[in-house]
Amino acid sequence: MKHTFLGMIFLTLFTLGLNGQKLGYINTQELLSGMSEMKLADNQVQQLQNELVAKGEELVIKFEAEYKAYMAEANSGTLSKVQMQQKEESLVAKQEEIKKYEADIQQKLVAKREELYKPVLDKVKAEIEKLGKDGSYTMIFDSSAGMILHAADTENLMPILKTKLGVN
Numbered sequence: 001m002k003h004t005f006l007g008m009i010f011l012t013l014f015t016l017g018l019n020g021q022k023l024g025y026i027n028t029q030e031l032l033s034g035m036s037e038m039k040l041a042d043n044q045v046q047q048l049q050n051e052l053v054a055k056g057e058e059l060v061i062k063f064e065a066e067y068k069a070y071m072a073e074a075n076s077g078t079l080s081k082v083q084m085q086q087k088e089e090s091l092v093a094k095q096e097e098i099k100k101y102e103a104d105i106q107q108k109l110v111a112k113r114e115e116l117y118k119p120v121l122d123k124v125k126a127e128i129e130k131l132g133k134d135g136s137y138t139m140i141f142d143s144s145a146g147m148i149l150h151a152a153d154t155e156n157l158m159p160i161l162k163t164k165l166g167v168n
């Protein structure tokens with residue numbers, strides 16, 4: 001009986017504490033996808049990716065040509081065993097070079113994304129912080145991260161944030 005009474009008191013106090021809190025939510029994925037700065041950053045990353053991939057394709061084409069030339073020479077019997085071994089080692093080195101370049105592409109793209117996205121994300125974060133303080137929100141949730149179980153449409157801050165950031 002005593003535990004039930006204490007539980008009811010705790011539940012009542014907890015509920016009263018929540019009533020004074022103001023909560024809101026936004027969908028950052030929707031917000032970011034509508035921002036011109038993010039679209040520009042995405043285009044720049046895509047352009048870099050296209051350039052890097054084109055260079056990689058050139059490396060592969062050169063490798064394939066060298067491999068075909070080697071196979072033709074090896075099949076014709078014009079190469080000594082030492083020459084064959086040297087050419088094979090050269091081909092293996094070029095193959096490793098291509099693999100390293102592929103890994104470099106990924107690293108460069110990640111670095112470029114971080115470089116271009118950081119100012120946009122910082123801008124959004126600062127505006128969310130300002131909105132939270134100005135609107136006296138206790139918490140603002142990100143619905144795109146799946147962190148909401150229930151939210152009233154009246155607390156959707158997306159229209160306000162879109163207006164402040166100039167997003168259509």
